Amino acid sequence: MLRIQNLSKTYPGGTQALKNVSFEVNDGEFLVVIGLSGSGKSTLLRCINRLIDPTEGKVYWDNVDVTAAPPTELRQIRRRIGMVFQQFNLVKRSSVMTNVLSGRLGYVNPWMSLIGLWPQDEKKRALQALGRVGIADKAGERADALSGGQQQRVGIARALMQDPKLILADEPVASLDPVLSHSILQYLEQLNKEGITVICSLHFLDLVHRYATRVVALKDGVKVFEGSAQEIDRAKFKEIYGEEAQEVRAASM
Amino acid sequence: MNNEAATRRPIARSAIASALIPGLGQILLGQRYRGVGILLGFLVMLGTVVWYKDPVWYLSPVLIWLWNIWDAVGLAGGRARSLLLPVLVGLAAAYGIGWQVVEIDFRNADLDRAAAIVRPMAHPDFIQPRRERKQMWVQVQVPCSSEPPTARREEEGKVATVIPDCGVVGETLIVSVNGMWPNTETEVTWRTTIGDLKLVGEGESQMLVVTTDDAGSLTTTIRVPSTALVAAPDPSLPQFHRVYFDQYRPIGGVELSYIGNEVLKGALDTVAMALLATGLAMLFAIPLSFLAAHNLMGGNPITYVIYVAVRTLLNILRSIEAIIVAIVFVVIVGLGPFAGMLALALHSVAALGKLYSEVIEGIDPGPIEAIRATGANWVQTVRYAVIPQIVPPFTAFTIYRWDINVRSATIIGFVGGGGLGFLLVELIRVNNMRGVSAVFIAIAVVVIVLDYFSAKLRERLV
Numbered sequence: 001m002l003r004i005q006n007l008s009k010t011y012p013g014g015t016q017a018l019k020n021v022s023f024e025v026n027d028g029e030f031l032v033v034i035g036l037s038g039s040g041k042s043t044l045l046r047c048i049n050r051l052i053d054p055t056e057g058k059v060y061w062d063n064v065d066v067t068a069a070p071p072t073e074l075r076q077i078r079r080r081i082g083m084v085f086q087q088f089n090l091v092k093r094s095s096v097m098t099n100v101l102s103g104r105l106g107y108v109n110p111w112m113s114l115i116g117l118w119p120q121d122e123k124k125r126a127l128q129a130l131g132r133v134g135i136a137d138k139a140g141e142r143a144d145a146l147s148g149g150q151q152q153r154v155g156i157a158r159a160l161m162q163d164p165k166l167i168l169a170d171e172p173v174a175s176l177d178p179v180l181s182h183s184i185l186q187y188l189e190q191l192n193k194e195g196i197t198v199i200c201s202l203h204f205l206d207l208v209h210r211y212a213t214r215v216v217a218l219k220d221g222v223k224v225f226e227g228s229a230q231e232i233d234r235a236k237f238k239e240i241y242g243e244e245a246q247e248v249r250a251a252s253m
Numbered sequence: 254m255n256n257e258a259a260t261r262r263p264i265a266r267s268a269i270a271s272a273l274i275p276g277l278g279q280i281l282l283g284q285r286y287r288g289v290g291i292l293l294g295f296l297v298m299l300g301t302v303v304w305y306k307d308p309v310w311y312l313s314p315v316l317i318w319l320w321n322i323w324d325a326v327g328l329a330g331g332r333a334r335s336l337l338l339p340v341l342v343g344l345a346a347a348y349g350i351g352w353q354v355v356e357i358d359f360r361n362a363d364l365d366r367a368a369a370i371v372r373p374m375a376h377p378d379f380i381q382p383r384r385e386r387k388q389m390w391v392q393v394q395v396p397c398s399s400e401p402p403t404a405r406r407e408e409e410g411k412v413a414t415v416i417p418d419c420g421v422v423g424e425t426l427i428v429s430v431n432g433m434w435p436n437t438e439t440e441v442t443w444r445t446t447i448g449d450l451k452l453v454g455e456g457e458s459q460m461l462v463v464t465t466d467d468a469g470s471l472t473t474t475i476r477v478p479s480t481a482l483v484a485a486p487d488p489s490l491p492q493f494h495r496v497y498f499d500q501y502r503p504i505g506g507v508e509l510s511y512i513g514n515e516v517l518k519g520a521l522d523t524v525a526m527a528l529l530a531t532g533l534a535m536l537f538a539i540p541l542s543f544l545a546a547h548n549l550m551g552g553n554p555i556t557y558v559i560y561v562a563v564r565t566l567l568n569i570l571r572s573i574e575a576i577i578v579a580i581v582f583v584v585i586v587g588l589g590p591f592a593g594m595l596a597l598a599l600h601s602v603a604a605l606g607k608l609y610s611e612v613i614e615g616i617d618p619g620p621i622e623a624i625r626a627t628g629a630n631w632v633q634t635v636r637y638a639v640i641p642q643i644v645p646p647f648t649a650f651t652i653y654r655w656d657i658n659v660r661s662a663t664i665i666g667f668v669g670g671g672g673l674g675f676l677l678v679e680l681i682r683v684n685n686m687r688g689v690s691a692v693f694i695a696i697a698v699v700v701i702v703l704d705y706f707s708a709k710l711r712e713r714l715v
């Protein structure tokens with residue numbers, strides 16, 4: 001179980017990206033975070049695995065205080081938390097295989113990994129992960145030779161290598177067209193059904209209704225809603241998204 | 254009426270102001286930049302013609318001054334004059350002065366001399382027909398001792414003799430040889446005790462060439478060369494000199510000529526020198542480039558100061574031509590390839606440092622974030638997210654620099670830096686135009702080949 005308590009983040013420039021946010025995520029949930037661009041979704045997700053250090057508040061994961069974890073322990077926590085990004089964040093010049101293997105860096109012998117030596121069973125695991133997202137045949141290609149949807153699948157395969165208990169997905173489909181969006185989210189849904197908790201930020205109401213088991217909404221860094229996906233109707237959505245709701249609805253159709 | 258008077262006054266006032274100080278009228282009319290520009294342009298023009306002391310060009314500041322008054326008047330009436338006129342005047346003066354400075358003078362050109370240079374260049378001295386040599390020599394004593402040994406030598410069926418057995422400088426000797434190839438041109442030369450080659454043909458400045466008869470024999474007369482004893486410590490002491498007979502005949506195929514060999518060696522030297530310089534530069538440029546990367550150093554005031562200092566240093570170094578640096582290094586470490594290599598390396602540190610730092614500034618932070626999120630440690634993150642992003646472009650830029658350095662190395666050779674450039678200077682000095690031509694071709698080939706491969710290689714890296 002993930003517990004977020006009174007989380008606040010103020011960036012060096014003075015921007016208050018998160019203001020006193022608290023909520024809990026039970027194991028096996030598919031939690032969707034919604035909110036306008038700039039409302040603090042990315043900041044929130046990055047505070048959970050501490051890619052960003054929160055200014056105040058606590059994050060507990062299975063009763064371990066993530067916010068207080070020393071470096072070594074933090075890395076052990078991180079390796080069980082997979083992360084998927086809007087811009088995929090693959091190393092473009094490296095092969096798909098290397099990108100996927102790098103998801104395993106928290107587990108393998110660091111020295112071996114530095115000289116680029118990977119055990120056979122890790123390579124097998126990587127091919128399996130690629131097989132699960134349907135692109136095992138692309139293992140040898142350069143990451144940037146793949147299409148956007150394929151690159152995001154590599155991103156998911158990389159997260160899978162971490163043997164994750166939790167996956168953080170920061171707008172994983174915002175750079176993809178609607179058809180591809182569904183195929184990517186279905187992979188996440190499948191993983192969720194196999195027991196991996198998913199926290200995912202999304203923009204479109206229909207996607208929220210289709211995939212979320214629960215929803216948290218942010219507005220200017222403040223949590224303005226927490227509840228089931230069904231509770232979010234057009235009116236609520238408009239309240240959260242303000243004047244831009246019109247646009248968002250149009251785009252989601 | 255009143256209106257007209259009101260406009261006429263500023264017209265007169267601007268004209269007078271601009272006549273006194275060019276641009277002042279325009280400034281008074283509120284056209285500050287135009288005024289200052291005119292003043293600066295006028296001063297630069299005036300300074301230039303005064304500096305070059307050529308009365309003809311005084312016309313141009315005068316023209317600009319007149320235009321400036323005309324412009325002030327026009328401006329007062331609400332219409333600026335075109336800048337085309339003063340710009341044209343300025344350009345004309347600049348080109349005119351430039352022409353004088355360069356001393357362009359076609360009267361000195363001489364077509365015959367040009368032809369004498371260009372004609373041999375059509376036959377680059379690079380390869381020659383492969384040939385074998387038949388050689389024979391015989392000793393002769395100069396000057397005579399009381400009992401000179403017989404000037405006769407036998408070897409492998411060849412016999413060479415000199416009559417008499419010894420002689421003094423200028424004395425005529427009968428030399429003969431047999432057992433050589435028949436009907437073949439034979440070079441007859443003189444070598445002193447210490448091996449110096451002396452020509453014994455016309456005026457001692459040409460090779461004596463005699464053709465053997467059907468039996469492979471020849472007999473001819475030579476004079477003991479006038480310079481045979483110049484290097485001798487004691488000219489009265491009898492010493493043994495040698496008369497050589499050399500025959501060559503083609504055996505099919507071609508081989509590198511002597512100059513061709515030197516050119517090949519020079520080309521390799523040049524490429525190696527550039528390679529060494531580039532490698533050395535890379536070692537220094539990599540750490541410097543991290544200090545010159547804004548995204549790494551911009552964070553706090555101390556690192557920012559280092560960033561600015563390193564950037565400035567690199568920019569200054571880069572702006573000095575490598576050949577100038579080479580001259581400085583020649584003074585410091587002496588003439589030779591080492592000075593050239595150091596100069597190239599120094600210049601390359603600056604150029605590579607700048608290029609590398611731009612690569613670092615262009616790193617995508619996304620993959621770094623993603624690798625950190627997997628639980629990787631700092632070194633693993635650098636290895637898997639940073640290195641793959643910078644190594645290929647670093648390599649590409651380094652190859653590119655090597656390519657440039659090969660070109661520079663040929664030029665730097667001019668100031669004693671070795672390689673093709675040095676060879677070129679040597680060949681020009683002895684007026685060996687066929688050799689010069691060979692060097693030109695070698696430079697072109699090296700540059701084109703390297704350019705091609707470096708482009709191919711870089712294509713694959715990026």
Ligand SMILES: Nc1ncnc2c1ncn2[C@@H]1O[C@H](COP(=O)(O)OP(=O)(O)O)[C@@H](O)[C@H]1O
Nearest residue numbers: 011013015017036037038039040041042043044
């Ligand atoms: N590294 C940063 N430095 C300063 N301000 C930031 C940084 N990252 C995000 N912000 C600001 O924090 C706010 C929340 O941003 P973000 O978490 O990216 O929102 P979202 O993901 O919902 O679009 C925005 O106002 C954004 O400008």
Ligand SMILES: [Mg+2]
Nearest residue numbers: 041042043171
């Ligand atoms: Mg975001």
